[in-house]
Amino acid sequence: xxxxxxxxxxxxxxxxxxxxxxxxxxxxxxxxxxxxxxxxxxxxxxxxxxxxxxxxxxxxxxxxxxxxxxxxxxxxxxxxxxxxxxxxxxxxxxxxxxxxxxxxxxxxxxxxxxxxxxxxxxxxxxxxxxxxxxxxxxxxxxxxxxxxxxxxxxxxxxxxxxxxxxxxxxxxxxxxxxxxxxxxxxxxxxxxxxxxxxxxxxxxxxxxxxxxxxxxxxxxxxxxxxxxxxxxxxxxxxxxxxxxxxxxxxxxxxxxxxxxxxxxxxxxxxxxxxxxxxxxxxxxxxxxxxx
Numbered sequence: 001x002x003x004x005x006x007x008x009x010x011x012x013x014x015x016x017x018x019x020x021x022x023x024x025x026x027x028x029x030x031x032x033x034x035x036x037x038x039x040x041x042x043x044x045x046x047x048x049x050x051x052x053x054x055x056x057x058x059x060x061x062x063x064x065x066x067x068x069x070x071x072x073x074x075x076x077x078x079x080x081x082x083x084x085x086x087x088x089x090x091x092x093x094x095x096x097x098x099x100x101x102x103x104x105x106x107x108x109x110x111x112x113x114x115x116x117x118x119x120x121x122x123x124x125x126x127x128x129x130x131x132x133x134x135x136x137x138x139x140x141x142x143x144x145x146x147x148x149x150x151x152x153x154x155x156x157x158x159x160x161x162x163x164x165x166x167x168x169x170x171x172x173x174x175x176x177x178x179x180x181x182x183x184x185x186x187x188x189x190x191x192x193x194x195x196x197x198x199x200x201x202x203x204x205x206x207x208x209x210x211x212x213x214x215x216x217x218x219x220x221x222x223x224x225x226x227x228x229x230x231x232x233x234x235x236x237x238x239x240x241x242x243x244x245x246x247x248x249x250x251x252x253x254x255x256x257x258x259x260x261x262x263x264x265x266x267x268x269x270x271x272x273x274x275x276x277x278x279x280x281x282x283x284x285x286x287x288x289x290x291x
Contacts, residue, residue, distance in 0.1 A: 006029070159196065244286040
C-alpha cells in the first residue's frame with residue numbers, strides 16, 4: 001500500500017502540533033514518531049494527486065509549512081535503499097494510475113482485458129499500444145456487449161454541445177438532458193480520442209473542442225460575412241442545433257460575424273421562425289416547429 005508522509009515545519013504564528021495532526025486525522029492521518037509527523041494511507045480506489053490535494057486543503061489556513069513524501073508499506077525508508085525505494089515507488093504509482101484509467105475506460109464500455117494483462121507484464125509496452133487501442137475501439141464502436149446505451153450517439157450529441165469557447169459540465173448536462181455520470185463518461189471518450197479537451201475559464205473547468213491554441217486563446221475562426229440579409233438568415237437557421245444554440249455557437253457554426261448573427265436573430269424572432277429560451281445564466285435559440 002502506498003502511503004503519504006507529512007512533515008510539519010512549525011512557526012510561531014502557526015497552530016499547535018496537536019491541531020495540525022487533528023486536521024489530518026479527518027482525512028485518515030495517523031501521528032508518527034520520527035522523521036515524519038503523520039502518515040496517510042492511499043486506498044486502492046484513491047488517486048495520489050487527489051489525496052495530496054486533500055492534504056493541502058486540510059492544512060490550508062493553519063499557518064504551518066509542511067513537506068510531503070510517499071512510500072510503500074513494508075519497505076524501510078533509509079539512505080541505503082532509497083534508490084530502490086524510489087524506483088519501486090514510481091513503478092507502483094504508475095501502475096496504480098494506469099489501472100485507475102483502465103477502470104474508467106471499462107465503465108465507458110470498452111473491453112480492457114488485453115491492456116489489464118499488459119500493465120503487470122510490460123508497462124512500457126502498455127504505454128506504447130494503449131492509446132491506439134482505445135482510439136480504435138472508440139472509433140469503430142468496439143464496446144463490451146450489453147452496453148446500456150448507444151455510446152456513439154451520446155458522444156455525437158455531447159460533441160455537438162461543446163464549442164470552441166468552452167462549455168461547463170452543468171451546461172452540457174442541461175443541453176443534452178443527460179445525468180452527470182453519462183456526460184463524464186462521454187467526455188472521457190472524446191478526450192481519449194483527441195476530439196475534446198479540458199480548459200479553465202474564469203477559474204472554472206470547461207470543455208472545448210480540440211484544435212485550439214494553448215493558453216486558453218481560441219484559434220481564429222474562418223469567418224465569412226454574408227453578402228445579403230437573406231443569406232445571413234439562412235446560414236443562421238442552418239446553424240441552429242436540435243436542442244438550441246447560443247449566440248457564440250451560432251457564430252462558430254455559421255462562420256458569420258457577430259453583428260450579422262444578431263441582426264439575423266432579431267429578424268427570425270420577429271418573424272417567429274425562432275424562439276429564445278432561458279438556459280442556465282444565458283439564452284438559447286430554437287427553431288419554431290412548422291416554420
